[in-house]
Amino acid sequence: MKRKLSLFSVPYVVWMAIFVVAPIVMIVVYAFSSAAGGFTLSNFTQLGTYAVVFGRSFKLAAIATVICLLIGYPVSYVMSREGPQFQRIAMVLIMLPMWINFLLRTYSWMSILDNNGLLNQLFQSLGVIDLYNRIFGTDLAYFRMLNTQGAVVLGMVYNYLPFMILPIYSVIVKLDHSLIEAAHDLGANTFNVFRRVILPLSFPGILSGITMVFVPSVSTFAISKMMGGGTELLLGDLIEQQFLGGAYNPQLGAAISLVMMVIVVVCMWLMNHFGEGEEQAVML
Amino acid sequence: MKRNSLWNRAFTALVFLFLYAPIVVLIVFSFNAGNSNAVWSGFSLKWYQQLFSDRLVMQSVYTTLMVSVLSTAIATVAGTFAAIGFHNLRSRSQRNALTTINNIPMMNADIVTGVALCLFFVAFFGLWSQFAGWFNGIQQVVELPERLTLGFPTLLLAHVSFNIPYVLLSVSPKLRQMDRNLVDAAMDLGCTWMQAFWKVILPEIKPGIVSGALIAFTMSVDDFIISYFTAGSSSSTLAMTIYGMTKKRVTPEINAISTLLFLVVLALLVVTNLRETRQERRSHQQVVAAAIRAEQRSPLRRALPRVAGGAAALALCAGMVVSATHRSNQPVVNVCSWGEYIDESLITQFEEETGILVNYQTTESNETLYSLLKSGAGDYDVIVASDYMVSQLIEEDMLEALDYSKIPNFSLIDQRFKNLNYDPDNLYTVPYTWGTVGIIYNQTMVEEPITSWEVMFSEEYAGNVLMFRNSRDAMATALLYLGYSVNTTDEGELREAWQLLADAKGRGVYQSFVMDEIFSKLEGGNAAIGAYYAGDYLTMLENNEDLVFVVPEEGSNWFVDAMCVLKDAPHKEEAEAWINFIASTEANLVNMDYIWYASPNQEALEQYPAYYEALYGEALAPDLFEIMAAPDAVLERCQLYVNLPYETRLFYNQLWNELGI
Numbered sequence: 028m029k030r031k032l033s034l035f036s037v038p039y040v041v042w043m044a045i046f047v048v049a050p051i052v053m054i055v056v057y058a059f060s061s062a063a064g065g066f067t068l069s070n071f072t073q074l075g076t077y078a079v080v081f082g083r084s085f086k087l088a089a090i091a092t093v094i095c096l097l098i099g100y101p102v103s104y105v106m107s108r109e110g111p112q113f114q115r116i117a118m119v120l121i122m123l124p125m126w127i128n129f130l131l132r133t134y135s136w137m138s139i140l141d142n143n144g145l146l147n148q149l150f151q152s153l154g155v156i157d158l159y160n161r162i163f164g165t166d167l168a169y170f171r172m173l174n175t176q177g178a179v180v181l182g183m184v185y186n187y188l189p190f191m192i193l194p195i196y197s198v199i200v201k202l203d204h205s206l207i208e209a210a211h212d213l214g215a216n217t218f219n220v221f222r223r224v225i226l227p228l229s230f231p232g233i234l235s236g237i238t239m240v241f242v243p244s245v246s247t248f249a250i251s252k253m254m255g256g257g258t259e260l261l262l263g264d265l266i267e268q269q270f271l272g273g274a275y276n277p278q279l280g281a282a283i284s285l286v287m288m289v290i291v292v293v294c295m296w297l298m299n300h301f302g303e304g305e306e307q308a309v310m311l
Numbered sequence: 312m313k314r315n316s317l318w319n320r321a322f323t324a325l326v327f328l329f330l331y332a333p334i335v336v337l338i339v340f341s342f343n344a345g346n347s348n349a350v351w352s353g354f355s356l357k358w359y360q361q362l363f364s365d366r367l368v369m370q371s372v373y374t375t376l377m378v379s380v381l382s383t384a385i386a387t388v389a390g391t392f393a394a395i396g397f398h399n400l401r402s403r404s405q406r407n408a409l410t411t412i413n414n415i416p417m418m419n420a421d422i423v424t425g426v427a428l429c430l431f432f433v434a435f436f437g438l439w440s441q442f443a444g445w446f447n448g449i450q451q452v453v454e455l456p457e458r459l460t461l462g463f464p465t466l467l468l469a470h471v472s473f474n475i476p477y478v479l480l481s482v483s484p485k486l487r488q489m490d491r492n493l494v495d496a497a498m499d500l501g502c503t504w505m506q507a508f509w510k511v512i513l514p515e516i517k518p519g520i521v522s523g524a525l526i527a528f529t530m531s532v533d534d535f536i537i538s539y540f541t542a543g544s545s546s547s548t549l550a551m552t553i554y555g556m557t558k559k560r561v562t563p564e565i566n567a568i569s570t571l572l573f574l575v576v577l578a579l580l581v582v583t584n585l586r587e588t589r590q591e592r593r594s595h596q597q598v599v600a601a602a603i604r605a606e607q608r609s610p611l612r613r614a615l616p617r618v619a620g621g622a623a624a625l626a627l628c629a630g631m632v633v634s635a636t637h638r639s640n641q642p643v644v645n646v647c648s649w650g651e652y653i654d655e656s657l658i659t660q661f662e663e664e665t666g667i668l669v670n671y672q673t674t675e676s677n678e679t680l681y682s683l684l685k686s687g688a689g690d691y692d693v694i695v696a697s698d699y700m701v702s703q704l705i706e707e708d709m710l711e712a713l714d715y716s717k718i719p720n721f722s723l724i725d726q727r728f729k730n731l732n733y734d735p736d737n738l739y740t741v742p743y744t745w746g747t748v749g750i751i752y753n754q755t756m757v758e759e760p761i762t763s764w765e766v767m768f769s770e771e772y773a774g775n776v777l778m779f780r781n782s783r784d785a786m787a788t789a790l791l792y793l794g795y796s797v798n799t800t801d802e803g804e805l806r807e808a809w810q811l812l813a814d815a816k817g818r819g820v821y822q823s824f825v826m827d828e829i830f831s832k833l834e835g836g837n838a839a840i841g842a843y844y845a846g847d848y849l850t851m852l853e854n855n856e857d858l859v860f861v862v863p864e865e866g867s868n869w870f871v872d873a874m875c876v877l878k879d880a881p882h883k884e885e886a887e888a889w890i891n892f893i894a895s896t897e898a899n900l901v902n903m904d905y906i907w908y909a910s911p912n913q914e915a916l917e918q919y920p921a922y923y924e925a926l927y928g929e930a931l932a933p934d935l936f937e938i939m940a941a942p943d944a945v946l947e948r949c950q951l952y953v954n955l956p957y958e959t960r961l962f963y964n965q966l967w968n969e970l971g972i
Contacts, residue, residue: 036396043412046472050427079972102326105319119580124330125529127569128553134348135333141837174823194481197518231484246420256823257780260971266420271679273782274964284423291418
């Protein structure tokens with residue numbers, strides 16, 4: 028049985044060889060070649076300058092992932108305990124905002140968060156800003172929310188939160204409830220049931236969720252440009268700049284994205300390693 | 312099972328509020344009478360009315376739905392089988408290796424995936440044409456097409472390939488969660504392995520499949536950059552069309568179509584849920600016997616909707632293929648320009664007059680266009696590019712010399728705009744529009760009128776200044792202030808200009824670096840000062856009357872956007888017919904009124920004030936006309952960009968990257 032089912036992977040392995048591996052080989056070739064076409068390492072040696080950008084991207088992506096997990100897990104958990112009809116609707120409702128173009132959603136966030144935006148106008152009319160000024164002795168006309176790193180993280184969380192909720196939800200909803208009842212019967216309190224039973228059992232979903240949020244957050248572009256004011260580049264912008272910026276320099280772009288991928292693969296490998304160990308621990 | 316507490320529900324409600332807040336704002340602005348995303352100028356349904364006559368948007372909606380639905384369906388099936396296959400691999404290291412490879416497309420920056428796929432397709436087409444040539448040579452029975460181009464099929468392949476990993480990633484955890492003994496038990500009880508698959512595995516992993524499909528569909532709808540590089544010149548998705556508009560502004564029509572799509576999905580959701588609820592209720596009331604009867608009939612009944620769905624999908628595919636082949640008999644011209652840079656009625660008018668079908672695509676910058684051309688993704692006939700990009704394309708021998716005898720309207724173009732330094736002998740171009748760059752400021756937010764570039768670098772209005780987000784224009788503001796040429800190649804001068812920008816950035820002068828976001832920021836009073844193009848100022852003025860435009864005393868940059876034909880374009884004659892049509896006085900008048908950029912056609916420029924008065928019943932303010940079409944006295948202070956040598960462009964790029972670090 029197992030043998031036969033494993034044959035299902037053959038077509039996809041062929042597909043991956045064509046559409047995943049072949050383009051990757053091209054990227055590697057580009058990364059190691061100069062504009063004239065010869066072999067060079069210079070694309071990598073100049074990467075040192077961009078260490079700050081690497082650091083910033085991974086930091087912001089990690090923060091966004093943690094926030095997504097902190098919001099996404101409780102939501103999935105709460106959802107899984109509602110009636111089946113609510114669950115069906117809620118699952119689509121969570122994805123639905125994402126079907127509206129990214130750019131439009133980002134423009135909307137900008138008009139909400141801007142200096143003279145909806146939120147600041149609301150604070151103004153509620154007297155929140157005056158109150159703040161009186162308490163802290165400041166002289167603010169508005170709260171600066173847009174064009175900060177916080178806004179970039181908000182953009183990431185907003186865009187990738189559904190990708191955290193869905194995999195976790197689809198695992199939690201199929202949890203074996205007899206296990207939970209057994210744990211209760213054996214005297215575990217709610218917290219312990221959660222920590223010792225539910226959390227470990229939902230680990231595969233958490234891992235998928237983290238991958239689906241962290242990975243695209245690292246390479247995202249446009250969010251930092253629009254929400255962060257474009258004053259601090261992220262990796263995605265840096266790469267985009269090499270292809271669509273003033274100088275067409277795909278070699279450097281390929282090199283940056285290759286290094287980024289290697290770092291991400293290492294992160295993911297570490298996490299999966301940790302994750303698989305955890306899964307086994309549960310089964311033992 | 313315990314129910315959720317009120318607190319839990321309130322938390323979930325807050326998360327939903329967070330998810331839907333921007334959507335509500337977006338829907339509200341789709342009813343805006345003005346064209347702004349920041350300033351409310353009254354309720355109106357005009358964007359909905361215009362939407363249905365907007366062929367570009369409607370066609371891209373159609374393409375988007377086709378691509379997303381088909382690629383989601385294919386990717387969901389393929390990804391599910393692949394996940395089952397991976398899960399059942401004996402060796403764990405093999406499984407891990409394959410999973411890592413599967414994750415690669417997700418880790419890659421979209422643009423890299425897009426370019427890589429494009430290069431791959433183009434390389435394949437090259438091999439194919441050799442093969443087809445050889446094959447057609449040795450036999451006459453089957454004739455293979457020799458020239459393949461990017462188009463809907465490559466777009467679909469690209470979408471499927473970036474969708475599968477997401478399906479796999481959401482199905483895998485379900486498989487890991489499944490009790491391994493279930494399948495064995497089923498088979499012990501006499502199931503064939505096919506039955507075991509359908510009756511045991513599939514129901515177990517169904518939530519994973521559904522969420523995988525949802526994610527795949529979402530990725531597909533939202534992607535634009537991979538689509539850019541794989542869609543070719545004939546089809547364009549909604550996301551591509553929207554990004555194409557960001558050189559100018561995204562029209563609220565897009566808000567309107569998004570609102571409509573959103574409401575349709577919501578309605579479908581409500582209807583299907585109501586039906587399911589009713590069915591559930593009815594089945595509760597039914598007697599056991601009826602339930603059994605229903606059970607006996609159910610396989611057919613259950614299969615019917617699936618068959619119908621499959622048939623509908625097939626019919627759609629067939630319809631698309633037929634319409635695609637049908638089109639190929641008609642003469643075609645592929646045009647690439649900026650978004651919102653033409654009055655679209657002109658496209659329809661041209662098609663009616665000549666019978667030539669126009670495939671109109673848009674990009675958002677000269678550099679994107681160049682990148683598309685360079686990687687082989689853009690097989691257009693006519694492109695619109697700015698002066699410096701035109702000279703770069705001429706230098707790299709990427710343009711075809713025009714046959715001006717086929718373009719009689721070229722004689723109407725003002726002498727001032729012929730033989731400019733980007734095309735000194737005027738062999739390749741017909742000008743499309745021209746204009747100046749200047750400072751736009753909100754007169755209620757500044758102390759005194761602004762006349763100099765100094766304001767872009769001084770602390771006086773720190774935190775209220777918007778700077779260009781492209782290296783050439785941003786550096787030009789600094790170079791002009793320092794009194795250098797905007798075309799300097801001297802690294803010392805460039806470094807000095809960069810230092811000026813970097814210092815100002817360090818002191819917090821810039822609120823943000825912007826392109827089209829400048830519209831909402833200046834219109835909404837979120838920033839006081841910014842540099843941008845004259846034509847766009849006139850658009851902003853419609854939403855905020857406090858804005859003022861000035862060409863600084865140090866001088867500025869003026870630009871010409873020109874139409875050209877690409878080397879070896881397959882539809883050169885049609886391309887020249889299009890250029891001739893657009894260069895006519897009537898077309899220029901219509902266009903000028905729509906986009907607010909000045910026309911290079913002398914007649915059109917002279918007639919425009921009268922045309923405006925006849926159309927709107929009020930005279931065009933002379934100072935506004937002078938901002939649109941700068942008089943010679945102003946133009947003398949301005950410089951045209953020329954193409955910079957490759958080394959200087961790299962230096963610009965390096966400086967720009969350093970600024971962002």
